[in-house]
Every structure is written in C-alpha cells, then in structure tokens.
Amino acid sequence: MRRTIPLALTLAAAIGPGIADLAAQRASERRVANPGETQFELQLFRPSGGPVVPIFEGWYRNPDGTFELSFGYFNVNTEETLEIPLGSDNFIEPAEFDGRQPTVFEPVPESDRRHWGAFTVTVPADFGSRDVVWTLHVRGQTLSVPGRLTSPAYELAGWEFPGRSSVSPLLRWAPDGPVGRGPRGITGAARQAMVGVPLDLGAWVARDAEAVDDERPINIKWFKHQGPGDVTFAERIAVVEPNAWAQEGGAEVATTATFSAPGEYLLRVLAFNVIREFEFQCCWTNGFVPITVTP
Numbered sequence: 225m226r227r228t229i230p231l232a233l234t235l236a237a238a239i240g241p242g243i244a245d246l247a248a249q250r251a252s253e254r255r256v257a258n259p260g261e262t263q264f265e266l267q268l269f270r271p272s273g274g275p276v277v278p279i280f281e282g283w284y285r286n287p288d289g290t291f292e293l294s295f296g297y298f299n300v301n302t303e304e305t306l307e308i309p310l311g312s313d314n315f316i317e318p319a320e321f322d323g324r325q326p327t328v329f330e331p332v333p334e335s336d337r338r339h340w341g342a343f344t345v346t347v348p349a350d351f352g353s354r355d356v357v358w359t360l361h362v363r364g365q366t367l368s369v370p371g372r373l374t375s376p377a378y379e380l381a382g383w384e385f386p387g388r389s390s391v392s393p394l395l396r397w398a399p400d401g402p403v404g405r406g407p408r409g410i411t412g413a414a415r416q417a418m419v420g421v422p423l424d425l426g427a428w429v430a431r432d433a434e435a436v437d438d439e440r441p442i443n444i445k446w447f448k449h450q451g452p453g454d455v456t457f458a459e460r461i462a463v464v465e466p467n468a469w470a471q472e473g474g475a476e477v478a479t480t481a482t483f484s485a486p487g488e489y490l491l492r493v494l495a496f497n498v499i500r501e502f503e504f505q506c507c508w509t510n511g512f513v514p515i516t517v518t519p
Contacts, residue, residue, distance in 0.1 A: 269332065272304035276329040278358045280371045281341050281505055284382035284406070289349035293356050293371035294380065294407045294505075298338040299329045306362065310450070313361040321345045321356050326492075327450045340502040341407040342449070342492070343510070345371065380505045382406050391435040392507040393442045393495040396428040399473035405432070409510030417517045422458065422480035427511050429464055429495050430474030439466045442495055444477045449492040449512065453485025481515070489515040 268274070281294040299306060306329040308314040316322040324343045332338060345356050355370040372378075383392035383406030392405045397412030404410025417423040429442050444462040448455040458480040468475035481491060496508035 268300050269302050270300065272301050273363075274300035274304075275362050275365050275367060276300075276306055276308070276360055277367055278325075278360055278369045279338070280358075280369045280378070281407075282378035282380040283371065283373050284380040286346070286382075286408075291347050291349070291351060291373055292344040292382070292406075292408050293347060293373075294341045294344045295325065295358055295369070295371060296338060296340045296342050297326065297329055299331055301331050303331055305330050308360060308362060309452075315359055316345065317357045317359070318354075321347070325358060326447075328448050330447075341505070341508065341510070342447075344408045346408065347373070383507060383509070385504070385506050388434060390497060390501060390507045391432045391438070392509045393469075393497065394430045394432060394474065395493070395495050395509045395511045396430075396474065397426075397511065397513065399428050399476070401428075404511060405509045407508065407510055409512065412511065412513040414514045414516065417481070417483055417515050419453075419483055419486055419517060419519050422482045423515065424478070425481055425491070425493075425513070426476050426478045427493050427495075428474040428476050430469050438497075440497055441465050442469055442475075442497065445494045446479060446481070447492040447494065449490040451483070451489030451515075451517075452487040453483055453489075453517075455484075455489065455491065456482045458482075483515070483517040486517045486519045489517060491515060 277298040279296045279298055281296050283291050283293050285291055307327060308329065309327050310323060314325060314327060316325060324345060326342050330339065347356065351373060353372065353374045355372050357368055357370045359366065359368040384390065394403050394405050395410060396403050397410065402410060415423065429444065431438055442464040444464060446457045446460050460479070462477050464475045464477060483489065491513050493511040494508060495511070501507050
C-alpha cells in the first residue's frame with residue numbers, strides 16, 4: 225500500500241508569500257501510524273481571512289496509456305467559502321489543460337480536513353517530465369503547485385487498492401449509460417435550467433462486479449464545482465445501502481439543484497466508501513455535469 229498523505233503542503237510557505245512547489249509539498253508530508261488519523265497544524269485554521277492552497281495528489285495510469293494528474297485543495301478557513309473564477313486568479317498551465325479546476329472552495333470539512341482529488345487533468349502517454357501547474361491568486365498571495373509524472377512516490381492506484389481490497393464505486397448519469405470510476409470519473413450530458421426553478425438531478429451508483437462482496441454503503445455528496453451564483457441542493461448528502469446499489473443498474477441518487485443566478489455551472493457528485501480511504505488516495509469516484517442557467 226502506498227504512502228499516507230495527511231496535510232499535503234508546507235502550509236507555512238503557503239500562508240506566507242511565494243510559490244508552494246512540489247519539493248515543499250513533499251517535505252511537509254508525515255506518515256501516521258493510524259490510517260484514519262490526519263496530522264495538521266491547528267494554528268493555521270481560522271474562521272475566515274485565510275487562503276486556499278492547491279494540492280497535487282499524485283498520478284495514475286489509464287488503460288489507454290494516458291495519465292491522470294489528480295488535484296485537490298485545502299481552504300484553511302473553517303467558516304468561509306471562497307469563490308475564485310477561472311481566469312487570471314485561477315488557471316492551469318499549459319493552457320490546453322485549463323478549465324477543469326474548481327472555482328468554489330469550501331471550508332475545511334470537520335471529518336476529513338481537506339478536499340481530496342476534486343478533479344484530474346488527463347495528459348498523453350508521451351507527456352514525459354513536463355509540469356501541469358495550477359495557480360491561485362488570493363488575498364495578495366500567489367500559490368502554485370506542479371503536477372508531474374516523474375516521481376514514483378506519487379503514483380496512485382487510481383480507483384482500487386492493490387489486491388482490490390477496496391474499489392471506487394461505479395457511477396453513471398443514466399442507468400444504462402457509460403460508467404466512470406476513480407478521480408477522473410465521468411461527465412454527463414449538458415443540461416438546461418432556469419434561475420429559481422429546481423432542476424431534477426440523478427446519478428446511479430453500484431459496485432464493480434468483482435467487488436460485490438464489499439457490503440459497505442456508498443456515500444454521496446453534491447458540490448457546486450464552478451458557477452457564478454449560489455446552488456442549493458435539496459438533498460446534498462445521501463447514503464446508499466447495499467440492498468439498493470446491488471440492484472440491476474445500481475441505485476439512483478436523486479436530488480434537485482436550484483440556481484440563484486444565470487450563467488454556466490459545473491456540478492460535481494462525489495461517491496466514496498469511507499473517509500479514511502482518502503488518506504490512502506482511494507477509493508472515490510467523481511461525476512460532473514455542466515448546467516446552463518437562464519434567467
């Protein structure tokens with residue numbers, strides 16, 4: 225089993241001026257004896273006024289030979305959500321990989337303390353030693369993190385523990401549609417909505433055929449990933465019991481989303497087994513759906 229990642233940056237460097245690079249990120253990591261334990265600097269937390277730190281989680285191989293670079297973030301604020309639109313304050317270089325990153329940065333979750341693997345960047349098989357750099361400008365600070373393939377220590381299992389002791393849930397946007405698993409997940413067809421009118425949303429979750437003996441529930445959480453206004457979910461959190469996800473086609477997880485302003489949005493649904501597996505960079509699946517909201 226690969227390394228544990230508690231808090232994955234030198235946050236002292238991130239809180240102060242300058243660029244948080246991969247060497248600083250690596251130097252700050254500590255192993256923990258208890259896989260469910262997270263080590264972090266409590267004095268860095270504050271109700272509001274602090275920055276958001278971009279985090280490179282690691283990389284994994286796709287069956288087609290391409291690679292996924294997985295990124296998350298750490299908002300040091302316990303109460304404040306930050307909004308940083310795509311553009312000069314929130315961008316990825318090279319520009320061909322820009323646009324998938326979140327623009328909404330929620331406070332630190334009490335349970336897992338940061339947001340793991342919120343999106344990935346797909347790079348070609350011959351990408352080599354080049355970097356994909358995510359940069360945030362917030363409150364006068366520039367915080368950047370490079371994603372790269374050159375460090376074997378950052379290779380992730382992708383969507384399963386070695387030996388398949390745990391596997392990411394399967395996620396579809398239709399019961400008979402294409403399936404996604406792992407941090408890259410799957411993106412659904414574009415949808416239309418109107419301001420103030422609840423939009424019905426549904427995703428289907430199940431277990432891999434080789435993991436049907438895993439009788440744990442599947443946990444679900446919805447997020448606004450990008451967009452100009454507020455999004456209210458009728459049921460933001462759900463737990464899908466085995467007797468539901470074991471049905472043919474999986475179990476539908478339904479909610480509604482209501483938008484406060486027109487514009488282009490990207491919503492994310494997260495399907496995971498248990499929080500402690502995030503520490504080992506496993507086992508969750510992201511689902512994304514673009515929404516165009518009109519007045």
